[in-house]
Amino acid sequence: MENRLERIKKHLHSQSYKLTPQREATVMVLLEHEEDHLSAEDVYLLVKDKAPEIGLATVYRTLELLAELKIVDKINFGDGVSRFDLRKEGAAHFHHHLVCIECGAVDEIEDDLLGDVEKIVERDYDFKIMDHRLTFHGICYRCKSKHETDQKDPTEAQNQV
Amino acid sequence: MENRLERIKKHLHSQSYKLTPQREATVMVLLEHEEDHLSAEDVYLLVKDKAPEIGLATVYRTLELLAELKIVDKINFGDGVSRFDLRKEGAAHFHHHLVCIECGAVDEIEDDLLGDVEKIVERDYDFKIMDHRLTFHGICYRCKSKHETDQKDPTEAQNQV
DNA sequence: ATATTTGCAAATTATTTGCAAGAAC
DNA sequence: GTTCTTGCAAATAATTTGCAAATAT
Numbered sequence: 001m002e003n004r005l006e007r008i009k010k011h012l013h014s015q016s017y018k019l020t021p022q023r024e025a026t027v028m029v030l031l032e033h034e035e036d037h038l039s040a041e042d043v044y045l046l047v048k049d050k051a052p053e054i055g056l057a058t059v060y061r062t063l064e065l066l067a068e069l070k071i072v073d074k075i076n077f078g079d080g081v082s083r084f085d086l087r088k089e090g091a092a093h094f095h096h097h098l099v100c101i102e103c104g105a106v107d108e109i110e111d112d113l114l115g116d117v118e119k120i121v122e123r124d125y126d127f128k129i130m131d132h133r134l135t136f137h138g139i140c141y142r143c144k145s146k147h148e149t150d151q152k153d154p155t156e157a158q159n160q161v
Numbered sequence: 162m163e164n165r166l167e168r169i170k171k172h173l174h175s176q177s178y179k180l181t182p183q184r185e186a187t188v189m190v191l192l193e194h195e196e197d198h199l200s201a202e203d204v205y206l207l208v209k210d211k212a213p214e215i216g217l218a219t220v221y222r223t224l225e226l227l228a229e230l231k232i233v234d235k236i237n238f239g240d241g242v243s244r245f246d247l248r249k250e251g252a253a254h255f256h257h258h259l260v261c262i263e264c265g266a267v268d269e270i271e272d273d274l275l276g277d278v279e280k281i282v283e284r285d286y287d288f289k290i291m292d293h294r295l296t297f298h299g300i301c302y303r304c305k306s307k308h309e310t311d312q313k314d315p316t317e318a319q320n321q322v
Numbered sequence: 323a324t325a326t327t328t329g330c331a332a333a334t335t336a337t338t339t340g341c342a343a344g345a346a347c
Numbered sequence: 348g349t350t351c352t353t354g355c356a357a358a359t360a361a362t363t364t365g366c367a368a369a370t371a372t
Contacts, residue, residue: 018371020327040362055329060362076237080337080361098288107288113281117274118297125270126302127259135294136279141287179346181352201337216354221337241336241362 004031004089008071017065025050026062030072030086037075037083037097037106077106077135094131100140107140165192165250169232178226186211187223191233191247198236198244198258198267238267238296255292261301268301 008027009019017023029046030038038046044059063084066072072084077099088095088110096109118129139147169188170180190207191199199207205220224245227233233245234255249256249271257270279290300308 013372016326018326020371022328053329057330057363058328061327074239076239078235078237080241080243082241082361098282098286101291107286109282109286111281111285113278117278120272120274121259121270121297124272125259125268126305127268127297128300128305129297130262130300131298133294133296133298136282136288136290137292137294139289139291144287144289177351179351181346183353214354218338218355219353222352225338243336 007089011069011071015069022047022051022054022058023062023065025054026059027066027071030066030084034086035108037077037085039081039083041081043084075133075135094133096134097136098140099135099137100143101137102139102143105140105142168250172230172232176230178230183208183212183215183219184223184226186215187220188227188232191227191245195247196269198238198246200242200244202242204245236294236296255294257295258297259301260296260298261304262298263300263304266301266303 005024005027009024012019012023025047026043028050029043033046036042040056040060040063043063044054044056047054047059063072063074067074067084070087072086073094074082075085075097076082077097085095091110093112093114096111096113098107098109099105100107114132114134118132121127122129166185166188170185173180173184186208187204189211190204194207197203201217201221201224204224205215205217208215208220224233224235228235228245231248233247235243236246236258237243238258238260246256252271254273254275257272257274259268259270261267275293275295279293282288283290
C-alpha cells in the first residue's frame with residue numbers, strides 16, 4: 001500500500017503535479033476501497049474523514065487528474081453516475097465487471113478474457129485497440145442461490161476450459 | 162422499415178402502451194439513424210422536424226419506455242451523456258462498439274464475439290448473463306490511414322475467422 | 323518566489339417530475 | 348368517459364468553473 005502511494009506520488013511528480021494532502025487522502029481512499037466502485041460523492045464523503053476541509057470540487061478535479069494519468073478508470077454502469085476504479089498495477093488490461101441486476105452488486109473479473117477477441121477485432125476492423133470496457137449484466141451467484149428454492153437447473157457442474 | 166415500425170407498435174400495444182404520434186416520430190428518427198448513437202437531445206432536435214410541438218421531456222420518457230421494452234439500448238461512452246441505440250431485430254445479443262479516441266467516431270460490430278467468453282464467465286463465476294456491454298477504445302481505420310505517412314505496419318492482410 | 327492547487331459558491335448540463343390540459347381507445 | 352400521455356416549467360442531480368486565498372516544491 002505504502003509502495004503504491006509512493007509510486008503514484010512519483011507518477012504525479014513526473015508530470016509536475018504536486019501531491020497535496022487532499023490528493024494523498026483521495027488516493028488513500030481509493031487504495032482502501034479497491035474492490036468498490038465509488039462515485040465522486042462516495043469518495044468525497046470518505047475523504048472528508050481524513051481531511052474534513054476538502055471540497056467536492058477538489059475531489060472531482062483529483063479524480064479527473066488520476067484518470068488522465070491512467071491511475072484510475074472512470075466507468076459508468078448505466079445509472080447517471082461516474083464511478084472510479086483503481087487500475088491494478090501491472091495489469092495489462094482493464095478488468096471487467098459483473099453487474100447484478102437484482103441486488104446491484106458489482107464484482108470484478110481479472111481474467112484476460114478478451115485476448116482472442118481483440119486479435120479478431122484488430123484484424124477484421126483494422127482498429128488499434130488501446131483500451132476496453134466489458135460489463136456483463138445478469139444475476140450474481142448470491143441472488144441465484146436465493147432462487148434455488150424455486151427449481152434447480154441440473155447443468156451446473158464446474159468444468160475447466 | 163414499415164415492418165419494423167409495425168412490429169414496434171404491436172410490441173407497445175402488447176404491453177398496453179399507446180403509439181402516439183410523438184412516440185411514432187421518435188421511433189422513426191431512431192430507425193432513420195440506426196447507425197448513429199444519438200443522445201436524447203439529438204433525438205429531440207431530429208424529432209422536432211417531424212413533430213415540432215414535442216417536448217424534450219416526452220422524448221426522454223419515450224426513450225426510457227423503449228429501453229424498458231428492449232427496443233433500444235441505453236449506452237454511455239464515458240462523456241456524461243446517454244446515447245440510444247436500436248437493437249437489431251432478432252439479434253441474439255447487443256452489438257459492440259469501437260470508439261475512436263482520435264476522431265470520436267463510433268462504429269458498430271455485429272459479430273457475436275463473446276459466445277465463448279460468456280460460457281466461461283457463467284461457469285467460473287456462477288453468473289447468469291442477461292446482457293453485456295463491450296466497447297473498445299482505440300484508433301479507427303480512418304485515423305490509422307491518416308498516420309500511414311509515418312510508417313507502415315506490414316501485417317495488415319485480412320483473414321477470416 | 324511562484325506556479326499550482328484549493329474551497330467556496332455560482333454556473334452548467336443532463337435528466338426527472340408535478341400537474342393541468344389533451345388525446346387515444 | 349376514463350386512463351394514458353403530453354407539454355411546460357420547475358426541480359433535481361451530477362459535474363464544472365471562476366476566482367481570490369492558500370500552499371507545495
